[in-house]
Amino acid sequence: METFFLFDEYFKAIPLLKGIPEAYNKYVIKGAIGYHAKIDERSIMLFQSIDLGEIEICISHYLVNHPMKIFCTADCESLELHNMIQGEAQYRLKGFEWRRIKAGQHNLIYLTNVKNETYFKGNTTITFDIHLSKELLQQLANQYPKLHPIWNKIKKEENGSLYIEFADNSAKSMHFIVRIMELLYQEGVGNPQIKLWAMDLLKVLLEADALPSKYRYSYEDIKTIDHAATMLIAHQDEKNVLANQLRKSHLNADKFREGFRLLFGQNPKQFLLSKKMEQVKILLGKGYTLDEICERTGYSTVSHLEEAFVRYNGHSIGSQRKTKK
Structure with a gap:
């Protein structure tokens, strides 16, 4: 300078x-x-x-x-x-x-x-x-x-x-800018992830055309959606977490859903379900009971948990436990 x-x-x-x-x-x-x-x-x-x-x-x-x-x-x-x-x-x-x-x-x-x-x-x-x-x-x-x-x-x-x-x-390129800015302001310049994301940003801007979108996304829009994703993971045990994050985002529901698809390849409901299933597998591996897992992943009953698990994974929780053994 x-x-x-x-x-x-x-x-x-x-x-x-x-x-x-x-x-x-x-x-x-x-x-x-x-x-x-x-x-x-x-x-x-x-x-x-x-x-x-x-x-x-x-x-x-x-x-x-x-x-x-x-x-x-x-x-x-x-x-x-x-x-x-x-x-x-x-x-x-x-x-x-x-x-x-x-x-x-x-x-x-x-x-x-x-x-x-x-x-x-x-x-x-x-x-x-x-x-x-x-x-x-x-x-x-x-x-x-x-x-x-x-x-x-x-x-x-x-x-x-x-x-x-x-x-x-594109929404995806703006997402890398949001991530870099958030990390810089949280941790400073020392995290090596900053350079990796910067290189990813360059490549995203140079690759094929972005996914088609109905809406235009500002930096603040992308920051809001990224924060909502973090909150869905952190509060997945809460019954109305998805509705709460949509309300707090101040985005219309259609833009909220499309933004998730552009950033994460899934709509918010799919994103939350995938994170819940990841957590279920982790907790099963640690020996948690199904009641304890329900409490930590927002399922009201064990039967609801088991049904969701089979639909998502194509096999039962019992099979998952046997595989881990």
């Missing part, structure tokens, strides 16, 4: 300072390298980077309270997967015309050097970017033909992008 320079719309330099001010501690990711740029008394930009070797995750919060234009320059090349997860903005990157990006959109962009203009409408904007090495992009280009045009641009040292405009994120 030391090589980046920021200017306001009057080309007055905006100092880029190390660290995140204490007043914004709720945005801090433990172990990330932080910078901030105070634009005026009402607006500030927070930048945090996580170095993972061949990739670097950069999370930026633009806490802008009124419309403004910001210029950014850097005498270095840039290769990044740019994701907008909240808000919207307009960009004019070096070599490109003005483009508008909204929450839930992305693009892979290569610049020989940075000379960008960004127009903020005056709302909070959050971006999630993955900076790639050219070596990694070449490896990915060998696997994904859709990268060939931008890789050819890079080899010629010309500016280029994967899409002419910004493309919509």
